[in-house]
Amino acid sequence: MARLNIKNINPHVVEAQYAVRGELAVKSEVYRAKIRKGEGKDLPFKEVISANIGNPQQLDQKPITFFRQVLSLLENPKLLEHEDVLINSLGYKTDVIERAKTLLSQVGSVGAYSASAGAPGIKESIAKFLERRDGFPADPSRIYLSGGASSGVNTLLHIICAGQNSGILIPIPQYPLYTAALAVLQAKCVPYYLDESQNWGTSLATIKESYEKAKSEGTDVRAIVVINPGNPTGASLSEADIGSIIDFATQEKLVVIADEVYQTNVFLGTFHSFREVLLKKQKDAPGKYDSLELASLHSISKGMVGECGHRGGYFELIGFDPEVEEQVYKFVSVMLCAPVIGQCLVELMVNPPREGDPSFELYDKEYNGIFNSLKERAFALYNAFKDMEGVKCGEPQGSMYLFPTITLPAKAIEAAKKEGRSPDEFYCLRLLDATGVCLVAGSGFGQKEGTLHFRTTFLAPGTEWVGSIKKFHKEFMDEFR
Amino acid sequence: MARLNIKNINPHVVEAQYAVRGELAVKSEVYRAKIRKGEGKDLPFKEVISANIGNPQQLDQKPITFFRQVLSLLENPKLLEHEDVLINSLGYKTDVIERAKTLLSQVGSVGAYSASAGAPGIKESIAKFLERRDGFPADPSRIYLSGGASSGVNTLLHIICAGQNSGILIPIPQYPLYTAALAVLQAKCVPYYLDESQNWGTSLATIKESYEKAKSEGTDVRAIVVINPGNPTGASLSEADIGSIIDFATQEKLVVIADEVYQTNVFLGTFHSFREVLLKKQKDAPGKYDSLELASLHSISKGMVGECGHRGGYFELIGFDPEVEEQVYKFVSVMLCAPVIGQCLVELMVNPPREGDPSFELYDKEYNGIFNSLKERAFALYNAFKDMEGVKCGEPQGSMYLFPTITLPAKAIEAAKKEGRSPDEFYCLRLLDATGVCLVAGSGFGQKEGTLHFRTTFLAPGTEWVGSIKKFHKEFMDEFR
Numbered sequence: 001m002a003r004l005n006i007k008n009i010n011p012h013v014v015e016a017q018y019a020v021r022g023e024l025a026v027k028s029e030v031y032r033a034k035i036r037k038g039e040g041k042d043l044p045f046k047e048v049i050s051a052n053i054g055n056p057q058q059l060d061q062k063p064i065t066f067f068r069q070v071l072s073l074l075e076n077p078k079l080l081e082h083e084d085v086l087i088n089s090l091g092y093k094t095d096v097i098e099r100a101k102t103l104l105s106q107v108g109s110v111g112a113y114s115a116s117a118g119a120p121g122i123k124e125s126i127a128k129f130l131e132r133r134d135g136f137p138a139d140p141s142r143i144y145l146s147g148g149a150s151s152g153v154n155t156l157l158h159i160i161c162a163g164q165n166s167g168i169l170i171p172i173p174q175y176p177l178y179t180a181a182l183a184v185l186q187a188k189c190v191p192y193y194l195d196e197s198q199n200w201g202t203s204l205a206t207i208k209e210s211y212e213k214a215k216s217e218g219t220d221v222r223a224i225v226v227i228n229p230g231n232p233t234g235a236s237l238s239e240a241d242i243g244s245i246i247d248f249a250t251q252e253k254l255v256v257i258a259d260e261v262y263q264t265n266v267f268l269g270t271f272h273s274f275r276e277v278l279l280k281k282q283k284d285a286p287g288k289y290d291s292l293e294l295a296s297l298h299s300i301s302k303g304m305v306g307e308c309g310h311r312g313g314y315f316e317l318i319g320f321d322p323e324v325e326e327q328v329y330k331f332v333s334v335m336l337c338a339p340v341i342g343q344c345l346v347e348l349m350v351n352p353p354r355e356g357d358p359s360f361e362l363y364d365k366e367y368n369g370i371f372n373s374l375k376e377r378a379f380a381l382y383n384a385f386k387d388m389e390g391v392k393c394g395e396p397q398g399s400m401y402l403f404p405t406i407t408l409p410a411k412a413i414e415a416a417k418k419e420g421r422s423p424d425e426f427y428c429l430r431l432l433d434a435t436g437v438c439l440v441a442g443s444g445f446g447q448k449e450g451t452l453h454f455r456t457t458f459l460a461p462g463t464e465w466v467g468s469i470k471k472f473h474k475e476f477m478d479e480f481r
Numbered sequence: 482m483a484r485l486n487i488k489n490i491n492p493h494v495v496e497a498q499y500a501v502r503g504e505l506a507v508k509s510e511v512y513r514a515k516i517r518k519g520e521g522k523d524l525p526f527k528e529v530i531s532a533n534i535g536n537p538q539q540l541d542q543k544p545i546t547f548f549r550q551v552l553s554l555l556e557n558p559k560l561l562e563h564e565d566v567l568i569n570s571l572g573y574k575t576d577v578i579e580r581a582k583t584l585l586s587q588v589g590s591v592g593a594y595s596a597s598a599g600a601p602g603i604k605e606s607i608a609k610f611l612e613r614r615d616g617f618p619a620d621p622s623r624i625y626l627s628g629g630a631s632s633g634v635n636t637l638l639h640i641i642c643a644g645q646n647s648g649i650l651i652p653i654p655q656y657p658l659y660t661a662a663l664a665v666l667q668a669k670c671v672p673y674y675l676d677e678s679q680n681w682g683t684s685l686a687t688i689k690e691s692y693e694k695a696k697s698e699g700t701d702v703r704a705i706v707v708i709n710p711g712n713p714t715g716a717s718l719s720e721a722d723i724g725s726i727i728d729f730a731t732q733e734k735l736v737v738i739a740d741e742v743y744q745t746n747v748f749l750g751t752f753h754s755f756r757e758v759l760l761k762k763q764k765d766a767p768g769k770y771d772s773l774e775l776a777s778l779h780s781i782s783k784g785m786v787g788e789c790g791h792r793g794g795y796f797e798l799i800g801f802d803p804e805v806e807e808q809v810y811k812f813v814s815v816m817l818c819a820p821v822i823g824q825c826l827v828e829l830m831v832n833p834p835r836e837g838d839p840s841f842e843l844y845d846k847e848y849n850g851i852f853n854s855l856k857e858r859a860f861a862l863y864n865a866f867k868d869m870e871g872v873k874c875g876e877p878q879g880s881m882y883l884f885p886t887i888t889l890p891a892k893a894i895e896a897a898k899k900e901g902r903s904p905d906e907f908y909c910l911r912l913l914d915a916t917g918v919c920l921v922a923g924s925g926f927g928q929k930e931g932t933l934h935f936r937t938t939f940l941a942p943g944t945e946w947v948g949s950i951k952k953f954h955k956e957f958m959d960e961f962r
């Protein structure tokens with residue numbers, strides 16, 4: 001045996017790509033460290049703007065007070081011995097104290113492992129939320145707490161993919177967790193393209209075409225992933241579109257994996273969950289949809305919660321074989337349990353203060369403030385892109401991202417080729433070097449051949465960074481025109 | 482495609498076994514739920530004792546005050562606007578407040594993603610701890626924060642195992658995370674037996690024999706896992722034993738994976754880290770050990786910290802090829818980062834209050850109280866086992882477990898066979914049904930053929946449960962004699 005080297009370690013890990021934290025992100029961290037140490041004087045910018053990753057609290061988003069007050073009591077339950085101080089000197093409301101007591105009675109200590117799939121009381125609270133959201137009851141025993149949605153996706157793909165012949169339908173562009181996990185699992189990504197001309201909606205015809213092609217090549221297509229609202233596109237699917245995907249998946253016996261982590265980040269139209277549409281269909285046509293297997297995921301990382309550092313989330317299974325669920329349970333149990341404080345935050349997200357509760361007014365104000373500020377920034381960025389030569393961007397619909405098309409001059413494409421990079425990577429790297437703004441090139445998510453994009457979050461505050469993108473873009477276009 | 486079923490899902494997940502949370506644990510949770518709902522009146526016990534899993538705070542262990550005070554401030558930084566209240570009304574010391582400020586300046590918000598391998602400031606603090614512990618400086622850039630040690634082990638095995646031909650030397654008995662992860666990765670477990678007659682120590686001759694046998698069968702043996710102090714055995718290795726494993730691994734170019742999560746749970750002898758022994762050897766024989774690749778893991782889940790619900794840990798790499806480290810970085814980045822509040826708890830663990838600090842006295846008292854109480858319980862349990870017919874148990878050495886041998890009557894072995902169970906599983910199931918005490922059968926960790934064991938934690942308070950084991954055991958032996 002030789003020592004470990006790039007040629008003899010797991011080739012499937014080596015294959016996997018994850019641009020969101022790739023070369024550009026690493027370089028941006030080097031710049032950030034330089035600036036912190038006071039060694040950034042030769043750089044043409046004063047700070048690094050991480051617009052590459054949906055990390056709200058790294059930028060401007062403040063945590064919601066009610067959530068964090070409860071968490072502070074969960075971390076130090078001894079504070080509950082001083083209710084008067086909490087209320088009179090620290091401004092904690094009584095519902096904060098009550099909620100902390102309820103959660104502590106359910107988990108014991110947040111320092112203890114919970115049951116493998118999550119604390120039972122928290123799963124019950126999620127079930128009630130699903131019922132309120134969709135109008136149909138949920139079974140807590142089919143809910144699995146996870147360390148963010150990413151770990152849930154990883155679990156589901158591990159169960160579903162049975163080898164090199166297994167294929168999963170993945171939207172392109174996609175969040176690259178999916179292709180990275182499939183690479184590690186040696187399973188096939190069966191890409192279906194989203195329709196940029198239709199605001200990045202799904203086209204059933206395109207899905208069918210990809211599916212039939214993969215089937216004809218011998219791939220055992222097992223599931224379809226839908227990211228709704230979309231990442232990186234922001235697109236929010238209509239009830240009809242969701243219905244047609246459910247019809248198709250039922251007919252072809254495909255598992256539906258509905259990644260719904262951006263369900264509250266919707267600016268245009270209304271969010272419909274796959275669960276809601278499926279259960280309506282099951283009610284309207286008894287028996288017809290009973291065989292469909294739906295896994296839907298949610299997370300505390302996005303939305304107005306934005307608590308990604310706490311790594312909390314859950315997935316719910318509908319229609320799965322009990323023996324398969326036993327394997328899901330075993331798989332999650334090997335990693336013991338999701339972080340318990342993150343589980344508690346999931347409970348707070350799905351069961352926030354309601355009208356009349358002492359904490360409601362502040363909660364509501366903070367929640368709406370975050371929503372409106374995200375929407376405002378999305379449109380400010382969108383308007384800036386409208387003025388930029390060769391940049392085309394759809395109106396902001398949701399999620400935390402814009403994903404504009406860029407058309408670059410032939411000389412720039414040539415220069416990129418010389419460096420062995422895709423043109424959009426080349427562009428993003430030059431942008432980072434010039435402005436300190438870190439984006440992700442469209443090639444990191446997948447895009448139709450011959451098209452170029454980048455993804456940017458609209459989380460960063462202020463307009464200075466948008467101005468610096470505009471200035472860079474003009475200079476770049478002038479240089480390579 | 483058919484719907485998902487046990488025959489068509491990932492066969493390697495189906496193969497994986499994880500007894501710590503297996504059938505027995507599931508049944509114990511059913512009993513617990515029954516009792517909670519007031520439906521346990523027909524059961525022969527009043528409560529379930531989870532001695533199957535090292536979950537200190539589920540049982541009697543209280544979190545350390547300093548840690549939790551800091552965490553409460555990290556979760557609700559607005560409390561820092563009321564220092565006078567914290568100090569005068571809530572008993573927070575000034576070092577609690579200072580530490581919270583330092584950590585917040587390093588992570589920003591605990592709700593934000595950190596850098597993929599962990600917050601830089603926390604990695605620096607771990608490096609300083611390693612230097613204090615071992616006498617040799619550490620490089621923070623080679624430290625990776627993880628969600629408990631389990632997720633670190635999962636990362637390492639994913640990188641090292643390159644397919645069905647890759648083999649990893651695993652101690653037997655072992656913590657079954659290792660064999661479960663290898664099953665999912667389709668890599669080979671190359672078992673080496675620990676020597677029960679030598680207090681479960683490692684025998685280099687046995688390791689070599691296993692290694693040579695695997696090699697002769699064509700297995701590409703890539704690494705050796707050592708759990709020190711041992712799980713489930715509690716054994717703590719001598720410096721000489723560690724040295725001989727390092728010599729062997731250097732000679733055969735094997736990666737050493739040192740699972741050192743029980744490093745502070747040592748009652749007998751002194752803990753020596755693999756890192757310390759390796760770096761001493763590198764100093765004493767320059768050049769000779771430079772090629773050795775060592776990955777060592779630690780966690781906040783065990784020891785006097787016992788914060789397993791927070792899912793925190795780290796691993797440090799020594800001697801790895803930079804291109805391989807890049808792949809480690811990429812692999813962890815796909816899951817974004819370890820829980821940030823857990824990362825902060827790692828920092829608190831490795832950098833606790835010192836003599837002279839305002840919080841030291843209480844910290845020291847709590848720390849020693851937990852240590853002494855664990856030791857006391859270990860010996861109480863050990864003494865109870867001494868009185869039990871057919872039970873043999875070595876003196877408690879460390880970790881949180883005892884792993885006695887049991888000799889069961891032939892009739893019991895027959896009865897187990899009829900149920901399709903191993904005799905120790907049969908015994909543990911009967912024990913659970915009779916007493917509510919949940920153990921793990923030795924077969925869940927692996928054991929020499931023809932021997933039987935069980936693992937029990939010594940975390941549960943009181944002696945009543947120990948008495949009920951004794952009573953059950955007598956009745957069981959009488960029934961099957």
